[in-house]
Amino acid sequence: MIDEPNNWGRFGPDDQRGTLNLLTPAVVLDALRSATTGEVLSLAMPIRGATSSPAPTTVPHLPGRPLPQHFMSVDGGDYAAGARPIGEGLRVADDALLVTHHGTTTHMDALCHMWSGDELYNGHPAARVRSYGATRCGIERVGGVVARGVLFDVPRRLGLDHLPADHRISAGLLADIATPRPGDVAVIRTGWPRVWERSREHYWSGQPGLSAAAGRWLAAHDVAAVAADNAAIGGLDARGRAGESLADDLHLILLHRHGIHLIEMLWLEELGEELDAAGRAEFVFVAAPLRIEGGTGSPLTPLAVL
């Protein structure tokens, strides 16, 4: 591995959960005290089926990614058309969902999602990530995340609606806003999803994100996870590439070297407003990916309890 700070071995030679290990029961119990009003906010963007009604509008996603497909296998229309109810008169609607979450919807990255060389986080062999799933560092290792969330509302700090596409957030700017404690989830707002509604071309022209130095700073502060509202934690250039060297690649700094799970494409607009109005940055952050055995990640609905 590149000679860079890392958490390999820190949580034991077999560890597959990285800094989620910092979420001991005592830390969780303490995190719950961050709730002061009890208001619950969903931090997920909608999952809108590509086969939806005559003129589907979409939600932010990276270009060229297969969009979620949502199918109804029985619905109210069938009964309107004369389908027989079940038994004495029971009617049912049922559906199926196909989702390729990376780049299309709010999702969590498993530690097996990115690496360099032949080893995943903590030296697990990348060769165990196969067509029938990852038997190392899959998303099912996560269980659930209950932690204190700290919002880094960067555009608000800078007096902007959203960061420009080429902005890379510095470590100093993060430090100006807040200093996370070990086991906190750092939640990074760039405001970029707001751009989608105005112009998808603008949305696809690049994305703001963390600088490598900011990633190292977060890792050095032992965050349990990093969550952000952009589609790639370190931003993207106009060609949809992270465009960093291996040493500075945010996914490698966080997922690969430090075992820090990432949650991407959150919707943070109401959270930003409410915390700003309340004059605070902390809240209870909850995230629970689907228990997909061997998955490289999962769609999910993170929650904030204020």
Added chain:
Amino acid sequence: MIDEPNNWGRFGPDDQRGTLNLLTPAVVLDALRSATTGEVLSLAMPIRGATSSPAPTTVPHLPGRPLPQHFMSVDGGDYAAGARPIGEGLRVADDALLVTHHGTTTHMDALCHMWSGDELYNGHPAARVRSYGATRCGIERVGGVVARGVLFDVPRRLGLDHLPADHRISAGLLADIATPRPGDVAVIRTGWPRVWERSREHYWSGQPGLSAAAGRWLAAHDVAAVAADNAAIGGLDARGRAGESLADDLHLILLHRHGIHLIEMLWLEELGEELDAAGRAEFVFVAAPLRIEGGTGSPLTPLAVL
């Protein structure tokens, strides 16, 4: 509608969230106080792809339902076979999931999942549940559920590993165990998932569940949701049918008449053991379905914080 107790109109003529409305910020804040140790448990069963490795083993599901399919679109095997890394050496694993959640995995039912006649909960027209999704009472109305959970560990109370297939839990038995407060999530353990490991024929021979009287009792206590470890909240007979009259059908009592969301096919074994050891029944229950617009439900990973 059948002349039965119900919540239609109670939360306003347009309401699509039912008793989740009882989860006011004050109730949520109070619920968080149920956590005393900070231990976090996942209550989800694994999602195991039907296309998994040479000899896939499955997890509890109803017969004849399409099992989840999990596909890797790029993985470590591709790099072992010579695929070129991205840029300077970045490697990535990506996947897709197809899931028909009802009957196959831990999931939440939307209020549009079942009804009788031509109206969903609260009188919404069933004709709005169409092939491109439900524009009334879809799963995206839920947001997130943060509540006090109360475990009704019925087999433990009866000194059994699991309830027999034809057991229908009485209201009196529930009342012996605990009395939920408004806004609580009633979590019902039958122990039935344990049967799967021994014999899937046994698992499919029927399922224990709530009696209609128990369903009415829970509704009368204004629970925010009902969660259970069986595949149909009211149990199933050997033919896989609920076998009740419309008046007594549990989905109609809870989802349709009272707007009480259901969460089915949970894994409650560790939760039962830990709460029993601690001599308590209460905990923090968190559930956040995927924000599928117009979905009839969603796979999810509910959490318990003890």
Added chain:
Amino acid sequence: MIDEPNNWGRFGPDDQRGTLNLLTPAVVLDALRSATTGEVLSLAMPIRGATSSPAPTTVPHLPGRPLPQHFMSVDGGDYAAGARPIGEGLRVADDALLVTHHGTTTHMDALCHMWSGDELYNGHPAARVRSYGATRCGIERVGGVVARGVLFDVPRRLGLDHLPADHRISAGLLADIATPRPGDVAVIRTGWPRVWERSREHYWSGQPGLSAAAGRWLAAHDVAAVAADNAAIGGLDARGRAGESLADDLHLILLHRHGIHLIEMLWLEELGEELDAAGRAEFVFVAAPLRIEGGTGSPLTPLAVL
């Protein structure tokens, strides 16, 4: 039904195959005589998975349609990564395909694909086309089509590479090229797929197609099916609409009123060149949709035997 020429009742009150009934054994046997060289050409465009390799290129499709997804459930990469062979050393690659064929790939339309009012072709109730498939006029009614094909190579006749987007082929122009006999498959070349390689914006700016008069002329000549290389037999305007009145809509003239199956998005470039070089327009046309019960159509690979 609109007072227009039609085939309702012509092939019996229960008929679900329309003019495919004209393909009697004698007609088929005669059609086989159109082969003079024995050369076999595929008339299908590639099906390229949306999840394909790092920089997937796509093939002609309508915008906003979900592209085919092709997943490998086990492959050579898995063995390169150390997966154990089956038995003594057998290795296997397996895959899955998800395809929404209308608008994305070479496909055949079932007679249940389009209608107006409450009745499909021949008066079958449209209410029988439900979420679990069409029990009337589904694609499984087709079986296979073996017929004489007649190529109407319109751009070649006009000395063009391809027709302009707003060109609507007149009946007179068809008649100048050839006159189909009953049971022939009329194959219409517009050359529009060639546009894709230069610019997908151009491809999506509209599409050339048949005029309503040309559709009526083909129907009056009792063709067994109409096949074309554009994405909608009657062309599209810049907004992706057929833009015709109901009376003049090509799908209604052909599918709905006359029971003439359509095959769209063919690749006809080599066929056009070879027939031109040979100075003829006729060949053996073979098409066999997947036997999807209740399907509204099917992807397929039509063949020409010259």
Added chain:
Amino acid sequence: MIDEPNNWGRFGPDDQRGTLNLLTPAVVLDALRSATTGEVLSLAMPIRGATSSPAPTTVPHLPGRPLPQHFMSVDGGDYAAGARPIGEGLRVADDALLVTHHGTTTHMDALCHMWSGDELYNGHPAARVRSYGATRCGIERVGGVVARGVLFDVPRRLGLDHLPADHRISAGLLADIATPRPGDVAVIRTGWPRVWERSREHYWSGQPGLSAAAGRWLAAHDVAAVAADNAAIGGLDARGRAGESLADDLHLILLHRHGIHLIEMLWLEELGEELDAAGRAEFVFVAAPLRIEGGTGSPLTPLAVL
């Protein structure tokens, strides 16, 4: 490679089509003369969606394989429920199909479907069969097959409805029935699909198939392809295994060593009856797999023209 007869190198060092190369235009033209009545028969089994109506019945398939899923994205029920037509009154039904064809439906195997060691047919590296498809020997190499078919109706010859599960057809028995010419498609009837209707347990108890000697005999006669009505050309034992040594494995003899494409799970019942009544064994065989780039095979509808 095992020291066994093979076609590696025979059709050139880069060949990916195997004995389909024998189907020269002259051979095709001659094959078309096998049609004497012009009757067209579909040789495909139905594709029935696993999400089909309330009580779906299935069609023959191997246990544990994911069944096809067929979804309607808009249908007649939606209009019955009040969905607005398109434009002036056009109504449309659209659908999607997910199919894992091996073991579930009538399909063709690509030459990349099975191998031993590190090389596919003709020495192509197996490492080129990756998650994003096979860049060697994929199903798109086939194009279309138009050939003379020769039916080996083995149970009819033996006076049986179907062969017993453990029957392995000898080369001598094939030779008694017919002798294929180079470029013929050998079509093997076992009658096993008939068993499905009586008992799926019986169907799954094993399958009759070709003996290794019969496979070698067919290869020595230079058939263009082998098609059969069982789910694995060489039969299966009660555990669903081919149960042969590598030398005798039918997929290796045919696909891997000789480049002979396989078509499995055909429906041959009517074909058998009609050819028997006509006192002949030959017909025109047509098969055209979907042009799935990099696919390991394809569902398809083979046709017989009598």
